[in-house]
Amino acid sequence: MQSASPSGGHFELTAVPAMAWQRTRAGIPAGALWSSLIVFLLVLTIARSTVAASWVPGLLDSLPMVALAGAVTMGVLALTPLPWWLSVMVGLLAGPAVAGLIAAPIFRADNVIDPTATGTNLINAWLTKVSDGSAFGDRAFVLFLITWLMWVTGAWLSWCVLRWRQPMIGLVPGTAALATNVLNFPGDQNGYTLSFIVLTFALLLWSNYTGSIAKAVRVNMKLMGDARWDFWETGVVAMAGLLLLAIMLPPLSNQDRTLTIQSSLFSSWAQLQEQLNHPSVSGQGTATGGGTTGFSLSVGLGGPLKTSKNPVFTYTVVGTFPGPKYFRGANITETENGYWTYPTFPVDWQATIAKGQSPEYGENYSPMALALFRINMVSPPRGSGDVLFYPGQFFSVDRSTVASEVHASPDTVTSSSLYTVDKLSVFNPSRSNGAYSITVGYPDVSEDELRAAGSDYPAWILPYMTVRTTGYRPNDTLTRIHDLAVSLVKNTTNQYDAANAIQAYLRGDLFRYTLTPRLPDRGQDPLDFFLFNSHEGYCQYYATAMGDMLRSLGIPVRLVNGYGPGSYSTSTGLYTVHDSDAHTWVEAYFPKYGWIPFEPTNDHEQTWNPIQRKTQTVPLCLRDNLCVPGGTPSSSGSPRVGGAPGFQEPNGPSSDGTTGFTLKSLDAGTVTRIAGGLLALILIVFGVVARYLRPRTVMGVWKRTLMLARLAGTRLQPGETPLELSRRLSSVFPEAASAVRDVARGFVVAAYAPPDLAPSARTSVLEAWVALRPLMLRRVARRLRPHRA
Template identity: 45%
Template sequence: MQSAWSDRVRGTVRPPRGVWVTACLVLLLTLALANSTVTANWVPDSSSLTLVALGAGLLFGLAALIRPLPAGVALLVGLLAAPLVAVWASHGALVHAHPSDPGDLLGLARAWWPRVLSGDAALDNVSYLYLLNLGFWLIGGWLAWCSLRWRQPLLGVAPGAVVFAGNLLNFPDQQNGYVLSFLILTLSLLLWSTYQRSLESAGRRQVRLSGDARWDFWESGVLVLVGLVLLGLFLPPLSTTDRTIDLQNSAFRGWADLQERLNHPVPLGAGAATGNSIGFTSDVRMGGPIQRTSGVVFTYKFDNANGGPAYFRGLNLSRTGRGPTGPEWKYNEIVQPSVPIAKDTAISYAESYQEQAQAGVRIQMLKPPGAAQDVIFYTGQLQKLDRAAVAHSSRGYGQPIPSRGLYTLDRLSGLDGQGGSGSYHVNTTYSTAGEDQLRAAGTDYPAWLEPYRAFSNAYQPSQAATLPTQGYRRPEVLQRIAQLAQQVTAGKTNPYDQAQAIEAYLRSTYTYTLSPPSPGPDDPLDYFLFTGKQGYCEYFASAMGDMLRSLGLPTRLVNGYGPGTYDEKLDRFVVKESDAHTWVEVYFPSYGWIPFEPTPDGQYFPIQRAGAGAGCAPGSIACDPNAVGAGNGGLGSTPRIAPGLLDPNLNGVAGTGGAGASRLPAASPLLLLLLALFLALGLLFLSRYLRPGTADGAWSRTRRLAALAGIRGSPGETPLEFGRRLAREMPEAAGPAGRLADRFTLAAYAPRQLAEAAEDAALEAWLELRPLLLRRLKDRLTRRRVAYSA
């Protein structure tokens, strides 16, 4: 029997009918899988995956169509080519990461083999880029081979589907389009392959499929596709609970940890922390691109209504100096002797503040940050803790701790081996001061705040409290920052309006991105403010901190976590590694440290205060009286909002997207999807309309299509007369038009027995006439379009 894959026609080998459609679907599906992984950005500079996967699809697809080529030989050659192609695709990154390595293939193999044996390769991102290129060569090739040679597309899709699921679980942002593409392309490939096999099976059995049988098949396929998309749209999630919280010690958690470390490798072996999270740091570095990870750090729940900002303080950063990546804000290690904090004992502070409200919060620390495993996190100013701890204070830089209490609590550490992990309850206070009160607070700062006002040569603190800023930034950079701060705050006569002006300037003028442009040899903050104008929260907080200090305002930065997201099933908020955040606090006499939010990432908004006069930020708990944790009006809590919502202060840029890319509102993909569904339903309706079940239905459709094609019936014209006129104006349709008119007349007016016999003949005539009428209608529409264009 002749092969189903090739027909010999005049000495040539012709691919089977429909193979090009299969090939196109395979390449489109490969493209969607590769681009989804590039968007997930498991490893930086992974755009080569698309080219590698498409190349594999083309090569394996061509090999699959050459039937004389043995399958074993083709697969073996493709498998042997995989490591070579991966080296070619990763060569630039390999050389950039290790400039001293030889550039030839054999030299690279010799250089990397000891790293693989010693385990160092597991700590190098470029090795993961190599593995991704290797994997996508195999994924693209396997999909093409299974679909075009073995005719088993489901088997071919399986490896790519596993990778795609990993992308969605770990990096769900910007994946909606790929989800829709994957669903449609996968189902289309499966339907098309099944349809082609049905045609071949019918051909081998010498069975002729009617046109309606083909319509039935595709109708069913479109209905399945529409139903699948509708289920995904309108059914609730199978679970709204983050199950990783309940699986902390399972193999799943270990696998998740391994995935999260692809971009944040940690040393393996003795002494390495395997139960710690990443994202949180003890300083504020303005480095290169960063990757957000989704591991759960802790959950929390307020005892009652809380109107304060749900920012979880970890470390207060008041010192500026040189770091590994250049000038940066740091946690001040020059601390006074630690102060023990007894369990359930109120903490004594040197100052008391007006307009304070109290809050209680229960925190379940699941995965302490690896950079500060001992830190206990809390909101606002700590008052009491239900476990013993140690308070660290760096206030005053050498001034003795007052007997009446602490000036500031910069780090709270847990005792013994427990550190900051486990469950604990804190009582805190937060400021409820309004804008008018903060404007009137004045500038009568106590002496212990002098270090928080120092800005190298731009501001001279008193000689007794000199802040060690030598080597922080070059004088010309400090001068440019000070001049910018003066320009932004021109006409502002009080510290609050000055701070608010700088906050608004940064939010409206600069763009949030996880991949800021490289400053090269320049000062990163100088480059951010005056050239690149793109960065993440560390850039915005450092800029605001330096600008405020250049004006002599007491300022500090805080490293901690944002509010996270509320989980209805848990009835708690869940904070993840991606919620690690840096913000700014300014000191106001009589009111203490007041937080400000300069980062315009579409998830954090300016903190609303009493008398602000502005509407609440999108997503603010405090603005929604029905929300869990809602507090007194106007004091905004800023939990995360749905991705894609636009911040009106961002000139149309929101979210964690790329450098300055405009983002559509979140509703747009849904509208496009609904439009596609309506189009699919319209096609289903049209297919049903063109397949009548009675002779009367066939005749009514004939008259309507003929009218649309320019052949209108005359009043009083009989079916036989119209059939003859249709045959004259459409000679190619003379036969089926005449038979349909004749059989319809019998079915409509003859006795029942004759009418039933004529019914089937009328429908058969309609099947022949239908494509001719549609072709005539298409030609008429085409002529009209050409005439209109002319």
């Protein structure tokens, strides 16, 4: 069988990729290839950073390919002669289309939509979610926005670098995305941050270089021999300095302001509509028309609620807090027109508390466990921007505050002491935004201790024990509620068991938790309808029912509006509390122990579980032991001020009884600083070497020629003249023969010619050195890496 190949020809398939690469590279403008490579690496860095942030867990793995596809698409369009407006329009239209294709399956899975529904149906469903404020709580919508952002990041950067030659403008969306990731998930972003900084500096340096060369070519400007070398030498040193500054300087901000923007764009939109439709309504759906989840100063049995995912604050805990992490905003004590409310009229007593000081309490409860909460208020609730939130009982905070007490004890005016803090507000400034550290306490008592607390209530507690008989609910409803309470507690012998019996009844299978409860007929009391008909509602329904029943039995009780524990992120080590965590719970008073929380809300799918009593097995920081939160009780009776548990004092004993020096693993931030410092050091060394290889004298050129020849394997022989050496180097390094001869001849003139002729050799030697230097450096590299030769 004869070959079908041309006579004498030989074709290798392995040559196809190399040929294609050569043709592609030849067709790309000068500098565009390296610019494209840096752009692609930057885009991948930003996309991988967003994947690590896990804004939508498990659904962001496609982001790197989306961002890269955007960069490639606009990069190709940038290199074509198409009008700029047409190319940009193509990129703008492709972005939402790609994002929609990726997010559509998730949207279908999360929402009840006809499988045969068209794209128009999906768009209309999304627009409905945007209008009612629930869009940002929909993971499909978040996926759509983030995917679109990644497309814009890649496409815009590629277009600005390759077509407009404006990398600074192109970096804007990507930098914003990376900054948002770093501020919200700093633990997983160190490597991406370092890569972004290095690649950004490289892109700016390379773009400046190619732009300068292109400008010189356009005006027919001849560059000096060492102009390019001088540019890179200066640029690399500057890059090293900027890299050190970027890594070592403290951050300008550790708070993500985009969360506030998110609030105004999504969650607050629905709240604003509710405010316009029902001007007297505030917060958690306290009107028949419903509303959105969030903090309020009233508790009512209203209509359906829509979930708002607006982040409110983040927090960490120092020490062990034995109580539930329920963040108190206001104690709700008054009843009127079917509502429990915080009073709009002036409260009985207000006390100004200086920063770091503790209020003087009229009663001290024991044992009181202390803990320190570090809270960062991101977006204060609408209408309550001065309120500080905290769990348990307030002791001190690093803000100037005003503590309000709705019902003051008769002796409060004379003793200036507080029996309870019903609301804690900040002043100067009167906004709670930002970080604050607050020390709180919780009475760590057992059920048996609460059963034995008795009912010897002090005089100041009387306003919390009675039901208002006029202006609150119909008398027949109050009677039915009281009779139900009596039937539930008939087998109990103390106040604690009575409260537990009512809580257990509301948490039973008869009741169902829902954000869309049925509404009573006109004229029927909502609580009556909840307890005896519908048996369905959200936290305000359950708390109101328990509060009314306990007061009908003469047990002192109040409701509390605030937030639940929120969700924990292992990547940041922070709890984040959203509007969806807004909650109302019940607190009953027990002599010697104070206000004890109860959880009547029957929602087993969330965190609203029965509150445990004194189950902690770890040591607690007790006030009676003069403990400082985060430290340990001191045997001497004085507080031990120190770090968090496990903190090692220098040369002091460790927790296991050993002494001496201990090594700790480096955190990610330290590793990043070390890596950045090493990279900057390498760049500085490169700059120093570059400066050494740019001599200004003939003697300097000759010395560096001898040094590079020695590194390449050829040494100056004893008694060998410069011209003899040049002939030997020309034979060893034939590609550098002409430059070596010019350097040697120039050196001979400069060294041995009369003084009036010697300076004339300098220019020719420096020009010959510019040609010789890269050739000699290649020879040195080949010797150092023989396997690459």
